[in-house]
Amino acid sequence: MLENQSLPPALSEELPEVLPIAMLKLDGKGKVLFMNRASYELLAAMKISPENLSQALTQRHRFLVRQALRARLSAETDWVQNGRSVHLIFKASADGASAYLFMIDLTAQADAKAQLIQSEKMASLGLLVAGLAHEINTPLGAIHSNNDTITRSLEKILQLLEGEDLLNREDKKRVEQLVGILRDVCQNTSLATERLMSIVGSLKNFARIDEADFKKADIHEGIDSTLTIVQHQLKGRIQVEKQYGNLPPVECHPNRLNQVFMNLLINAAQAIPDSGTITIRTARKGDSVTIAISDTGTGIDAEDLPKIFDPGFTTKGVGVGTGLGLSICYKIIEEHNGKIDVESDNQGTTFTITLPVSHGGRPKKVKRG
């Protein structure tokens, strides 16, 4: 019990310094009179120098400070600055001459929430894709089968024409001509339906909603179906070079891994300004496999490189990137007990994923979001 213990004599000086929450004292104009150690750290993360705090605070913040001082009450608000989500509490000092500002860093919670929303979006997209693929398969199955039946019927008609003198020579020639056209058209339809079937197959393979657990899967199949999905972003502009090694089946969460491939491939495509090449190399190294995705793009600035896996970090314009893609990739690879590395210079960027082939039957628990 603490009741009978005497308080440390220097508590009033020591407390603000050990407090894990940023605590500042501001005058009526928002000028900093005092700040504790946590404040320096948080302001540094927000890229705000203490002298500039009053300018950095918005009009609304300054209004809240004045209000807190006037009413000798507290006021609360949220502040997002340089990727940090901070909760602000203004409290008037006892004499009402100055205001205390407490800043609580909620960035981690905000990021977790954003990642959860993104994961949920991906999950519902997966369901939608799988449902669509299923719906498409019925009419596609009918077309594919009908076309085959028509082709077979045509061959039988031709055989009949060979055997008997059913028609005069001229008519026979004309019928043969028409059958020839029909045969070409059928062949064309057959190619078209086969293409459709492979697209639908890729969609289903990409979504893989029927597989909730870790299971052995073909990594190349995952990459190939993901390539089909992102095809329209590459078409004509970007050459894809596959250098596949001999990989064993890998114990993984196939649809989660496909998300990683998709994010990396889209990033690679966006990093290439005009035309270029994306190279995908896979190899086995002992009990692990590596998947390296390289682009011939503009590269990542050296100062940005350590931050690319941070949630919310993006160099893409507003509305282009969510800043979540790579942080989700990082998390998914972590769930697989693997690692993801990046190398970049002005010739391009390579992301290398290393995954263990198996988890000894005890996969790391997958936490969503």
Next chain:
Amino acid sequence: MAKREPPVILLVDDEEMIITSIKSFLAIETDYQLLTYTSPLKALEDLKTKIKSVDLVISDYLMPEMDGISFLAEVKKKFPLVPRVLLTGYADKENAIKAINNVGLYQYIEKPWNNDDLRLIIRNGLEKTILLKQLEEKVREVEKVHKELSDVQKEILRVFV
């Protein structure tokens, strides 16, 4: 082997277009007699009342009235030896595989299917039916001969003992 009757195949799919496709294909390539239904309930009703014999049953998996696995399980009650084939989309592949083990399906076909595969699966299934029928006949013959022999034995015993 004696000249056989054309095999009877029962096909259930709630989509008319699938029935038309399969029916047309089998019509040009085989002499199979097809009984087709868009309603599994109507098919079951006819199986219980009208249909005397069927050699193979194909059913779609996802249908509004009942799913293909339940339907084929019902068929099994009436015709335990008839091969049952499930037609399925990819999304329910795992279910289909479970069903193959639980309900004892003969095969499953994925939509969109390949006509040659479909024909092969049906042909093999029918062969199985024919073999089973022949086996049944042989067993009956053997039983008949066995009975005759034991009758003769009884006669011999009666005369000599």
